[in-house]
Structures are given as C-alpha cells and as structure tokens.
Amino acid sequence: MLRRAVEPEGDAAVRLTIAGQPVIALRDESVATAALAAGLQFTRNAQVSGEPRAPYCLMGVCFECLMTIDGQPNRQACLVPVQEGMTVEPQLLGPSLGVSDNG
Amino acid sequence: MADAVDVAVLGAGPAGMAAAVIAANAGLTVALLDDQALPGGQIWRNVEAVAERGDLSLFGDDYVAGVDAVGEFRAADVDYRPLTRVIGVESMGNGGDILFVRDGKARRLHAKRLIIALGAYERPMPFPGWTLPGVMTAGAAQIALKTGGLLPERPFVLAGQGPLLLVLAAQFRAAGAAPDVLLRLDDPGLKWTAGRHGLRALAGLSDLVKGLKWQRSLSHDVGQTIKNVTQLEASGSDRLEGVRWRTADGTAGEAESAALLVHDGVIPNAQLTRAMRVPHRYDPAAAAWVPKANDDGRLLNVNWAYVAGDNAGIHGWAAATATGAKAGASAALACGVKAAPSNEIDNRLRKARAVRPLLDALYPPAQAFADIADNTIICRCEAITAGAVREALEMGAQGPNQIKAFLRTGMGPCQGRMCAYTVAMLAAEAGGKALAETDLMRLRMPISPVTVTEMAHLNETDMNLPTA
Amino acid sequence: MFMDAADVIVIGGGMVGGAIAYGLTRAGADTLMLDEGDDSLRTARGNFGLVWVQTKGRGLQRYQDWSRESSQIWMEFSDDLQESTGVNTGYEKPGGLTLCTSEEEVRASEEIITAMKAQAGNGQYDAWMIDRQEIEALVPGVRFGPDVLAASFCPHDGHANPLKLLRAMHAGLQKAGGRYQPNASVVDIVRDGEGYAVVTAEGARYGAAKIVIACGHGIPDLAAKVGLHCPTRPQRGQILVTERLQPMLPLPMGSIRQTDEGSIMLGVSHEEVGFDDRNTGDVSGAIAARAARILPDLANVNIVRSWGALRIMPPDGCPIYDESETWPGIFMTTNHSGVTLASVHAKHIPNWVLRDETPVGFQDFSVKRFEGTPHAAPCG
Numbered sequence: 001m002l003r004r005a006v007e008p009e010g011d012a013a014v015r016l017t018i019a020g021q022p023v024i025a026l027r028d029e030s031v032a033t034a035a036l037a038a039g040l041q042f043t044r045n046a047q048v049s050g051e052p053r054a055p056y057c058l059m060g061v062c063f064e065c066l067m068t069i070d071g072q073p074n075r076q077a078c079l080v081p082v083q084e085g086m087t088v089e090p091q092l093l094g095p096s097l098g099v100s101d102n103g
Numbered sequence: 104m105a106d107a108v109d110v111a112v113l114g115a116g117p118a119g120m121a122a123a124v125i126a127a128n129a130g131l132t133v134a135l136l137d138d139q140a141l142p143g144g145q146i147w148r149n150v151e152a153v154a155e156r157g158d159l160s161l162f163g164d165d166y167v168a169g170v171d172a173v174g175e176f177r178a179a180d181v182d183y184r185p186l187t188r189v190i191g192v193e194s195m196g197n198g199g200d201i202l203f204v205r206d207g208k209a210r211r212l213h214a215k216r217l218i219i220a221l222g223a224y225e226r227p228m229p230f231p232g233w234t235l236p237g238v239m240t241a242g243a244a245q246i247a248l249k250t251g252g253l254l255p256e257r258p259f260v261l262a263g264q265g266p267l268l269l270v271l272a273a274q275f276r277a278a279g280a281a282p283d284v285l286l287r288l289d290d291p292g293l294k295w296t297a298g299r300h301g302l303r304a305l306a307g308l309s310d311l312v313k314g315l316k317w318q319r320s321l322s323h324d325v326g327q328t329i330k331n332v333t334q335l336e337a338s339g340s341d342r343l344e345g346v347r348w349r350t351a352d353g354t355a356g357e358a359e360s361a362a363l364l365v366h367d368g369v370i371p372n373a374q375l376t377r378a379m380r381v382p383h384r385y386d387p388a389a390a391a392w393v394p395k396a397n398d399d400g401r402l403l404n405v406n407w408a409y410v411a412g413d414n415a416g417i418h419g420w421a422a423a424t425a426t427g428a429k430a431g432a433s434a435a436l437a438c439g440v441k442a443a444p445s446n447e448i449d450n451r452l453r454k455a456r457a458v459r460p461l462l463d464a465l466y467p468p469a470q471a472f473a474d475i476a477d478n479t480i481i482c483r484c485e486a487i488t489a490g491a492v493r494e495a496l497e498m499g500a501q502g503p504n505q506i507k508a509f510l511r512t513g514m515g516p517c518q519g520r521m522c523a524y525t526v527a528m529l530a531a532e533a534g535g536k537a538l539a540e541t542d543l544m545r546l547r548m549p550i551s552p553v554t555v556t557e558m559a560h561l562n563e564t565d566m567n568l569p570t571a
Numbered sequence: 572m573f574m575d576a577a578d579v580i581v582i583g584g585g586m587v588g589g590a591i592a593y594g595l596t597r598a599g600a601d602t603l604m605l606d607e608g609d610d611s612l613r614t615a616r617g618n619f620g621l622v623w624v625q626t627k628g629r630g631l632q633r634y635q636d637w638s639r640e641s642s643q644i645w646m647e648f649s650d651d652l653q654e655s656t657g658v659n660t661g662y663e664k665p666g667g668l669t670l671c672t673s674e675e676e677v678r679a680s681e682e683i684i685t686a687m688k689a690q691a692g693n694g695q696y697d698a699w700m701i702d703r704q705e706i707e708a709l710v711p712g713v714r715f716g717p718d719v720l721a722a723s724f725c726p727h728d729g730h731a732n733p734l735k736l737l738r739a740m741h742a743g744l745q746k747a748g749g750r751y752q753p754n755a756s757v758v759d760i761v762r763d764g765e766g767y768a769v770v771t772a773e774g775a776r777y778g779a780a781k782i783v784i785a786c787g788h789g790i791p792d793l794a795a796k797v798g799l800h801c802p803t804r805p806q807r808g809q810i811l812v813t814e815r816l817q818p819m820l821p822l823p824m825g826s827i828r829q830t831d832e833g834s835i836m837l838g839v840s841h842e843e844v845g846f847d848d849r850n851t852g853d854v855s856g857a858i859a860a861r862a863a864r865i866l867p868d869l870a871n872v873n874i875v876r877s878w879g880a881l882r883i884m885p886p887d888g889c890p891i892y893d894e895s896e897t898w899p900g901i902f903m904t905t906n907h908s909g910v911t912l913a914s915v916h917a918k919h920i921p922n923w924v925l926r927d928e929t930p931v932g933f934q935d936f937s938v939k940r941f942e943g944t945p946h947a948a949p950c951g
Contacts, residue, residue, distance in 0.1 A: 001237040001343065001362045002244065002253040005278070026251050028140065028152055033251035041342050042236045047515075047815050049486035052341050054236030056483075056521075058243035059145060060138060061224045061372070063484065063516040072871050074516075074552075074814055078246075079186075081140045093817065193852060202852045211852065380849075498742065501753045502609030508616045509738045511832075516814060516875045530609075542610065547850045552814065552873035555837075559863050561856025 001054065004037040016086040025082040032058060032065040032077035035088065043067050043077060044091035066091045108132040108182065109438050110431070111201050111214035113189055113375070116144020117169075117420045118412025118427030119220035120176040125431030126218075127179040129442040134182040134212060136189055136203055138551075142173050144222050145242065146420050148249045161277050162249070163270070165420060172424065191548025192217065192379050198407045204553055208560040216407055216434035218400075219376060220427055223369040223413035226391075227521045228263070229481050229489070231336045233365070237343025241271045241366035254280040255362035260346045262335055263366030264289035271366065272325065283326040284358050286335065286348055288367070329356060337363055371414050374520065378546040379405055385539040389417055392524075392543055400430040409434060422455035475525065482522040484515020492526060496533035503527055503544035513544045516552055576778040577603035577750065579924060580769055582757050582793065583786030585615030586733070586909025587916060589740035591783055591924075593652075594917035596749035600925055603777060604744060605755040605769065607786075612848065614787050615909065617880020618733035619810065619838060620830065621823055622911045623667060625698040625725035626683055632690050633935040634889040638908070639697075641915045642727040648914035649731065655746050658739035660731040661831035667728025668706065669825040670865060672718040680723040698725035709822055716864045722824075730823040732831050733910050740913070752777075757786070760796050760901065767901065781924055784903040787883045788846070798897035800938050800948035803905055805881035807842040809854045811862075814873045827862060835869070837862040841882075848879045882907040886946040892920075892936040 008014070008026040016023055018035050025034035032055050035043060042052035043065045056062040058078045065077040068089040077088070110126040112119045115137035127133040143150045147169025153159055159167050176183075184205060191202040198215040225240040232238065241261060247253040254275070261272055261282035272282055334349040337360075347357040368390070373383060376394040381402050383392040393416045396402050400409035409430040412423035425448050432442035475481065477490030487510050500506045503513070503526045512526050513519035519526075523543045531541045549558070577600075581592040584606030592604040607613075624642050628634030642664065649662040671677040680700060687696040701724045706715065709724070745751055756772040766780040784793050794801040815833035826838040840854045855877060862869055883905055885891050890906030902924055906912060915930075922928040941947045 001239070001256055002247050002251075003256050005252050005254050028149065029251040033247045033253055036247065037251055037253055046234070046486060047484070051234075052236055053234060053483075054239075054342070055243060056234075056239050057224060058239070058246045059224060061517065061520040063520075066516070074873055079138055081186075191850075191852060200852070209852075209856070498745065499606075499751045499753050500609075501606075504609045504613075504616070505753075508734050511734075514812075514876065516873070518876060545610070547877050547879070548852070549855070549874060549877065552875045554871050554873055555813070555859045555863050556870045558811070558855055558859035558874055561852045562860040563853075563856065 001041075002033070002036045014082045014084055016082055016084065016088060018088045019090060028081055030058070030078045031067065031069060031080045031082055031086070031088055034082050035067070035077060040090065042090060045093070105213060106210065107213040108134045109214065110134075110216045110218065110434050111136065111212055112181075112218045112220060112431075113137075113201070114144060114220035114222055114412070114414070115139065115142040115176070115183070115185070116220060116222045116412060116423065117146065117172060118222070118414070118423040118430075119144070119218070120172055121424040121427030122218045122220060122411055122431035122434070123181045124175055124179045125428050125442045126435050127181045129432075129435040129440045131435055131438055131440060132182070133180075134184060134214070136184045136187040136201065136212070138186065138188050140185050142176055142183070142185070143169055145224075145246070147173060148246055150249075153249055158252075162274055168420070188551045188553075189221075189375060190551055190553055192375065192405075192408070194405060194407065199405075202548065202561065204551075204557050207557060209553055209557045210560060211563075216437055217409070218427070218430045218434060219402075219408060219410045219414055220412040220423070220430075221372045221375060221414045223371050223417055224520070226367045226370045227524065228365050228367040229475055229479050229525055230334075231476055231479050232338055232343070234480050234483055235337050235339050235343045236341070237339070237361060238337050238363045238365065241268065241364040242369075244362070244364050245271060245274065248274070248278060254278060255282075255364060257361060258283045258359050259362045259364070260284040260286065260358060260360045261364045261366075262286035262288065262332065262346075262348075263364075265366060265368040267369070268366045271364075276325075281325055282364075284346070284360075285325045285328040286332045286346075287328065287330045288332050288335075289330075327358075335365075369413065369417055370524070371416060373414070373543075374518065374546060374550045376402065376410060376414075377543060378548055378550050379408075381405060383543070385541070386416065387539065390538075391417065399433040400426055401433065407437075418456050422452055425449075425452035425455055475529070481525040481529075482510075482512040482515070484517050484521070485511045487512050487522075489525070489529060492529045493533065496530060500530075502530045502534075502541065506530065507544050518546060518550065519544050574775040574777060575603060575750070575752070577601045578779060579603070579781045579783065580605060580777055580779040581783045581785055582769065583784070583789070584741065584751065584753070585613065585785070585787055586618065586737065586913060587787070587904050587906065588783070588785035589615070589737055589744070590909070590913040590916035591785055591904060591920045592749055593740045593744045593747070594921040595783075595924065596744050596747040597917070598921040598925060600921065602744070602749040603779070604749065604751050605757055605771070605777065606751065606753045607756050608754050611756075612788055612846070612881060614880050614883055615737055616734070617808070617810070617848075617878050618910050619808075619826075619836060620730045620733045620828065620910060621667070621825075622662065622664070622729045622731055623908070624727040624911075625667060625669060625723060626687070627908070627911075628889060629683065629686060629690070630887055631889045631935060631940075632692070633932040635687065635691070635696070636932070637890070637915060638911055639727055641912050642729065644918060645729070645731075645914045648917060652736075652739040652743050656739050656742035658735055658742060660736045660739055662729060662731040664727070664729030665822045666709070666724055666726045667730075667823050667825070668701075668709070668722040668724055670706075670722045670827075671720050672861070672864060674720070677721050680721070684723060697727060698723050700724075710820060713819055713866065714868050716867050718864045728823065730828055731910060736910060736913060740917075757789070757793060760793060760898075762898070767898070781900040782902070783920070783924060784901065785905070787905070788881065790883075790903055790905050794903045797901045798895045799893055799901070799903050801891065801903055801905060802938070802941060802946040803883050803885050803891070804843075805846050806884040806907075807840065807844050807848060807879055807881055808838060809840045809842075809850050809858065809877065809879045811837040811855060811858050811874045811877045813837070813869070814875045816872065824865075827865065834875075835872070837874075846881060848881050850877045850879045886941060886944070890936050891938050892923075892933060893938045
C-alpha cells in the first residue's frame with residue numbers, strides 16, 4: 001500500500017527484524033511505517049472478527065497498528081521509533097497471560 | 104521529591120510549543136509532554152529531519168514555518184518530555200496533577216496551570232470496506248511521507264473533501280505520486296454560495312488564494328477527477344483491491360486500487376477534555392464537538408486548565424500558534440508574571456480565524472456519509488455495524504452510553520476515537536434530534552492503554568484494598 | 572390524563588428493575604418499565620458480574636439463603652432469557668475464590684466461615700478454606716504470586732456478563748409484551764382514584780394499581796413520598812479492564828475475573844465519596860499493584876479502560892424489600908447485588924407484588940430491621 005521512494009543508507013539506516021525478515025528502516029521512523037515499507041500487508045488480526053487489519057491513521061488514534069515489539073504484545077507500532085536490533089511481529093492472536101506469541 | 108512545575112503543556116504541535124515558549128520566557132518552570140518522539144505535532148511532523156534531508160520544498164510554506172517554531176521551542180528552557188502518554192488529569196486545590204506514562208511508569212506531574220494542546224485528528228469516515236488493509240487517512244500517508252519517505256502504491260485513489268484534500272494531492276504530486284483517481288465528495292459549485300463570508304475572509308486572503316491555486320494546478324496531473332461523489336466502497340478479500348463509487352446524479356464508477364486515502368476534514372482530539380468531564384458543544388459549521396472554554400482558552404469547569412490550538416476548535420496552524428501563545432500568556436499571568444503583549448497575539452488570531460467560516464462554507468463535511476449503510480462496520484475495535492446500532496436504538500437505547508453498554512461500541516482500545524461521532528450521529532438520527540442536542544459517550548482515565556506494571560507505579564501511598 | 576397505564580409500573584430499568592419487570596411480564600402482568608436518560612448515574616452499567624454466594628448475609632441468614640437459592644436457579648433463568656431473546660448471558664458456575672494475600676486476610680476469611688456456619692443453625696454454609704496447592708489445581712497454567720497464601724472457595728459461586736444480562740432482560744421484557752419507556756425521570760408518585768399515578772420530569776403521567784420502586788440511588792427520595800424509608804448510601808467501586816486475552820482464568824476470584832470476551836476485570840475499591848463516580852489515579856495504582864502481586868504474568872498486559880460505579884449500599888449490606896403500609900401496592904426493592912439476585916428477583920418478586928405471596932422469610936428484609944439503630948426511619 002505504501003512504498004519506499006529511496007532506500008535508507010549509512011547513518012540513516014536502522015536494521016531490525018519484522019515478521020522474521022531482516023529489514024532496513026529509516027532512522028526516526030515508526031515501526032509501523034517500517035513494516036509497511038517492508039511490504040507487510042497487515043499489522044494484526046482484528047480481535048473480535050479475526051480479519052487482517054493495517055494502520056489507518058499512523059498517529060496513535062486508530063489502534064490498528066498493534067504489534068508485538070521485542071516480546072511485548074499489543075504495542076502501537078506507530079508510536080514506537082525503530083531501534084537497531086528490534087524484533088517485530090504482527091499481532092495475530094490476543095496475547096496470552098505472560099506468554100508472547102513468539103513462545 | 105514531587106514532580107511539579109508552574110505550567111504543564113500537553114502536545115508539541117504549533118499551539119503547545121508556542122504556549123511553552125511564552126511561559127518559559129516569562130520565567131516560569133514549564134514541562135511539555137508529547138507522545139511522539141520529536142516535536143512538531145502533526146503539521147510539522149519530523150520537520151527537523153526533513154529540513155536536514157533537504158526535502159522541505161515538497162511540503163510548502165506552512166511546513167517550512169515549522170523550522171523556526173521548533174527551533175525556538177528547542178532553545179527555550181522547557182522540560183520537554185517526548186514519548187510520554189498522558190492518561191488523565193486530576194484537579195486539586197492549587198492546580199492539579201497530570202497522570203502520564205513514561206519509561207515504563209505511570210507518574211504524577213503537579214502543575215499550577217495546564218495547557219491542553221493535543222491537536223486534532225482526521226474525522227473517521229466509515230464506508231463499506233474501510234477496514235481493509237490499504238485504506239488509510241490522507242494524513243497517515245502524509246506522516247509516512249514525512250517520516251519514512253514513503254509514497255502510496257499505484258493505483259492510488261484519493262477521496263474526500265475539505266481544504267486539506269487539495270493540499271495533500273499537491274504534495275503527493277510534488278513528490279512524484281499524484282493520485283490516479285481523485286474522488287471529490289464535495290460540490291465545487293458550492294464555492295460561489297459562500298460569498299457572504301467573503302468580507303471577513305479577506306483577512307485570511309493569502310491562505311484562500313493558495314488553496315484555489317492548488318485547485319487549478321492539480322487538474323493537470325491527476326489521472327481522473329470525479330466530482331460530487333456520494334457513495335464510496337472499498338473491496339478486496341484480505342486487503343484493498345478496488346474502489347467503487349457513485350455520484351450525485353447516479354453515475355457509477357470503479358477503479359483498481361492498491362492505496363485508498365480518505366480525508367473528511369479534521370476534528371479536535373477531545374479525549375482528555377471529555378475524560379475530565381469538561382462540557383463540550385457541537386459546532387455545526389465545523390461538524391465537530393469542541394470543549395467549552397473562554398476567549399483565552401480557559402476551560403469552563405476546570406479553572407486551572409486551558410485548551411489551545413486545534414484541540415479547541417479547528418482553525419489551522421497559524422491560529423494555533425496564536426491561541427497557544429494566548430493561553431501561555433494567560434497562564435503566566437495567573438502565576439503572577441507578565442508575558443508577551445496581548446494585542447499582537449490577538450491580531451494574529453483574528454487574521455487566522457477569519458478565513459475559517461468561508462472554508463467551512465466551502466467545504467462542509469461529506470453529507471453522503473451521514474447515511475451509512477447498515478452493513479458498514481462503524482466500531483472498528485469491536486467490529487460493530489451501523490445496522491446493529493440502529494437495532495439497539497429501536498429497542499430503546501437512549502444514546503451513546505446505553506449503546507455502548509449493549510453493544511460494546513467504544514469499549515475497545517481506541518475508546519471511541521473512531522466511532523463516537525458515528526454513534527452520536529446514528530443516535531441523533533434515530534431520535535430525530537439535532538447533533539447539538541446529543542452528547543458523545545462518556546470517557547474516563549486512562550485515556551490511553553497502560554500496562555498493569557506501569558499503572559502500579561501510581562500506588563505511591565501503598566493503599567491497601569480490602570479483599571471484597 | 573394519562574400518557575399510559577399498566578397493571579404494574581416498575582420505576583428503574585437497571586439490574587433490579589429489569590429483572591422484576593421481566594418477571595412480572597412473564598407472570599402475565601401488563602408491565603411498564605420507566606427508565607431515565609442516557610447519562611443518568613446507572614449503577615447497572617457498573618457491575619463486576621459475580622453471581623456470588625460466599626460471605627453474603629453475615630448478620631442476616633435469610634440473605635445467605637436468598638443468594639444460595641439465586642445461584643441454584645440462575646442457569647435456568649439464563650437459559651430462559653437466551654431462549655426468548657437469543658442473548659447469552661455467558662453464565663458459568665465453576666465455583667469462586669476469595670484470595671488471601673496475607674495472614675491477616677487468611678484469618679479474616681476463616682473467621683467469616685466459622686461465623687456463617689454458626690449462624691446457619693444447622694451448620695450448613697458451603698464455603699471452606701483451600702491452600703495454595705489447591706488453588707493452583709483449580710486454576711492450572713496460571714502463575715500466582717508468592718503473596719497468595721490461601722483462599723476461601725464456594726462451589727455455588729459463578730459469574731455472568733452483566734451488560735448482556737441487562738440487554739437480555741430488556742429484550743425479554745419487550746418480547747413478552749412488556750413496555751419500556753426511557754427518558755422518563757420520575758419525580759412524584761400521587762394517589763389517583765383507586766390506584767396511583769407516577770409523574771415524570773418530562774411532563775408525562777402514568778397510572779397503575781401497583782408500583783415497584785427499583786431505581787437505585789433515586790429510591791430514597793421517591794420512597795419518602797410514599798411512606799417508605801430507604802437508608803441506602805452510595806459507595807464507589809473502581810474497576811480496571813484489560814485488553815482481551817486468551818482464556819486463562821476459569822474461576823472468578825472476588826476481585827479478579829476474566830470475562831467471556833477475554834478481558835480481565837481488576838478491582839475493587841469501597842470508597843465513601845458521595846455521588847462522585849470518577850476514577851482516580853491512587854485507586855487505579857492500588858488495584859494494578861494488587862493485581863500484579865496476585866498474578867505476576869499480568870505485568871505487561873494493557874489496561875484499556877476503567878469504570879467507576881456507585882453501589883447502592885444498605886447499612887448492613889443486605890437487601891431491603893418492603894411494601895408501604897400507607898400506600899399499599901407500592902413496593903421498594905434495593906440491594907447491591909443486582910446481578911446475583913436477578914434470578915430470584917425475576918421469580919419471586921412478581922408473586923409478592925401481584926398475589927401478595929411474600930417469599931419465605933421476607934419480613935427479615937424489611938426496613939423495620941433498622942429500628943433502634945441510627946438508620947431507622949425518622950420520627951414524625
């Protein structure tokens with residue numbers, strides 16, 4: 001739905017893992033935009049109805065960008081700046097008590 | 104040691120930064136809390152990095168104005184707290200506490216005066232298929248462009264109304280990604296009936312001229328422009344694949360689409376003021392609920408707090424810097440110090456506000472979407488349709504709070520940010536009432552999700568709860 | 572001139588009014604339930620959802636019996652509602668736990684059990700202490716914090732979705748031919764010929780031979796107009812609600828339970844703050860801290876909303892059911908366990924109202940029990 005016009009390089013590049021794939025993101029961008037730029041088609045499954053959802057507002061009001069970031073589930077990816085070495089997974093199920101979807 | 108300041112400001116957009124600068128320059132202790140990582144709010148999103156990248160020209164003069172504003176903010180003696188989520192406000196004797204979450208802990212910040220400048224967000228525009236991945240607000244795409252350098256994939260459809268719609272189309276065009284289809288949900292013919300607002304609008308003429316210039320120049324690069332669209336539908340199995348529309352005269356159309364950006368104006372972000380039980384009034388011209396406040400922004404029933412910027416009512420960034428400065432000056436005066444001269448601020452404010460009535464008349468909210476199809480999901484979090492809400496109303500649900508109790512609209516994490524307006528509209532429609540007589544659903548702290556651990560840090564008094 | 576008339580008017584469309592009106596309609600009475608507007612205090616929207624028997628009725632055995640009977644017929648009540656309305660209250664009766672997180676709490680729970688057994692005469696009180704191992708066996712796969720020492724368990728305890736219950740009762744009432752009139756704030760009750768008339772702030776007038784005043788916080792004022800004294804007071808309870816989680820807690824605990832939607836409700840406070848139903852940071856922090864001590868795995872779970880509600884609290888915590896002597900046919904019904912008692916309310920109150928069949932031992936619930944105490948009816 002969104003594509004990167006210019007690939008980040010040098011100081012501006014941040015390396016992280018999204019849905020198991022290595023991704024190069026732009027420094028200071030959010031995990032949500034990094035995920036979309038990497039080609040991820042959805043950030044989560046809707047909790048009640050189960051169908052895939054992706055960001056609608058990218059500014060923290062729609063709550064569709066809920067993802068598991070560094071093991072912590074249901075974080076708003078649009079409010080989290082990318083960090084080197086981060087691990088990001090789509091939020092497929094509701095979180096379990098104390099156990100992330102990554103096991 | 105207690106965390107306390109003279110003035111707390113919420114929001115690092117034009118209004119918040121202006122308020123913080125004025126109060127800090129007057130010698131008061133000021134803290135500014137914002138949930139983003141960098142200052143600028145939405146309109147000046149990531150302006151420092153974009154300036155560094157050399158991409159400012161993509162976004163026009165309004166954006167460039169952010170460079171100086173952010174620079175002035177950075178230079179002022181303000182305790183700037185980014186990545187900080189406000190969850191509530193409690194009034195006390197002399198001022199009150201702002202409850203916020205930062206670095207894994209919920210905490211209290213005491214302030215004598217509070218300036219709430221949490222801005223605005225895009226009016227949710229529900230239509231069949233709007234929850235498909237690939238449908239987003241035009242503002243979201245703008246954020247993606249400013250922060251990630253991302254562009255919409257083609258075929259790209261842009262649909263909506265309002266003065267910002269054309270600004271956005273021009274920005275995408277300047278970035279090399281003009282929309283393939285532009286669906287205008289407004290009627291360009293209405294422009295001429297807005298004449299009676301013309302005289303007052305002269306004060307803000309430059310903004311108006313800008314808008315009209317964009318309007319003319321765009322037509323060269325957009326693939327297709329369809330006017331008077333009254334119905335919209337997105338389709339696809341797991342994500343957006345196509346868009347269908349119908350115009351006022353019944354003509355149908357469709358296009359393939361990988362990105363559908365929608366825009367139906369913006370509404371004040373009133374979650375915090377509503378949770379504080381500030382009364383709000385419905386402004387029909389803006390089709391939005393705004394907090395009730397005095398001329399200087401002081402909230403009607405919270406006499407130590409002010410609201411400024413688009414949070415107080417949509418008037419754009421120039422008015423926001425003026426209302427922010429005004430609130431900052433008033434707060435400073437209340438704390439016993441004099442800030443900047445007031446007539447300068449008032450003049451800026453008058454000029455910026457003058458163009459608003461004309462714009463409102465030119466671009467009323469999309470009326471077509473007042474008639475929402477039954478099968479449209481209107482509460483995204485809980486997947487509740489307009490039809491379900493209408494059924495509950497028929498069964499006697501009195502309004503948004505009872506509908507919430509019966510159907511769970513507003514109980515998801517977004518707390519009604521996406522559905523409160525729609526539910527109120529449906530309730531008003533069923534009761535034959537005007538929206539001005541309808542209240543939005545009740546809100547409470549925390550206005551944003553907080554983890555159990557974060558919240559536990561508020562237990563400073565180690566209060567012992569009885570078991571049952 | 573009446574806008575409407577009925578056999579019975581029920582004032583209040585909450586947990587108590589809803590159950591009674593539903594029961595009356597099913598019993599064949601032409602019933603009109605009056606309710607306020609969207610923004611009224613509405614304790615009915617602030618229920619934890621417990622259908623609870625343990626610890627009920629200390630000082631009033633009738634209340635323990637009433638609660639136990641309620642738990643015994645709740646499933647049938649829920650099934651009936653589902654059959655007629657399609658709404659499932661989600662009622663389950665896996666038993667319930669009151670957790671003890673200190674030696675003091677253990678002693679307090681033991682003491683209640685001893686006292687309730689003694690009060691029951693025949694020694695029958697179905698709650699007993701269980702140790703930590705037994706708790707873990709009842710709630711497998713869940714890590715309890717070291718503070719959790721023991722619990723009192725009662726097999727009659729269970730829980731339901733209170734909002735679905737309310738919705739089901741409203742729907743059930745209307746499906747059975749009962750009438751619901753919202754936006755009707757009753758301000759007066761007057762005699763009218765052989766019967767009575769109810770007058771609303773909106774200017775409407777409704778007539779009936781019998782009236783049940785079941786409007787929670789509004790009862791004291793209205794009851795006073797018809798010779799009834801209602802010494803209830805508001806008591807605030809705050810609850811935090813988490814995001815939806817995978818099902819993990821099969822048993823409700825006194826102040827922590829997982830709903831049928833997956834979210835976990837964390838509570839609860841008992842605050843004497845008048846009619847202030849706001850949430851506060853202090854109590855939210857205390858609830859979260861306690862929840863994290865009891866279930867450490869809740870640490871990173873998001874609290875997505877909260878609510879505060881004002882319990883309608885009688886002086887001894889037990890229900891008050893009474894009929895006016897000077898205005899016969901006008902009843903008042905008040906308590907703070909509207910969810911638990913919904914089943915017996917629907918079953919027995921209609922007979923009391925329509926046929927003068929006072930449920931067994933009901934005189935124990937009369938407001939006269941406060942005579943000689945500071946909560947007695949004022950003289951004159």
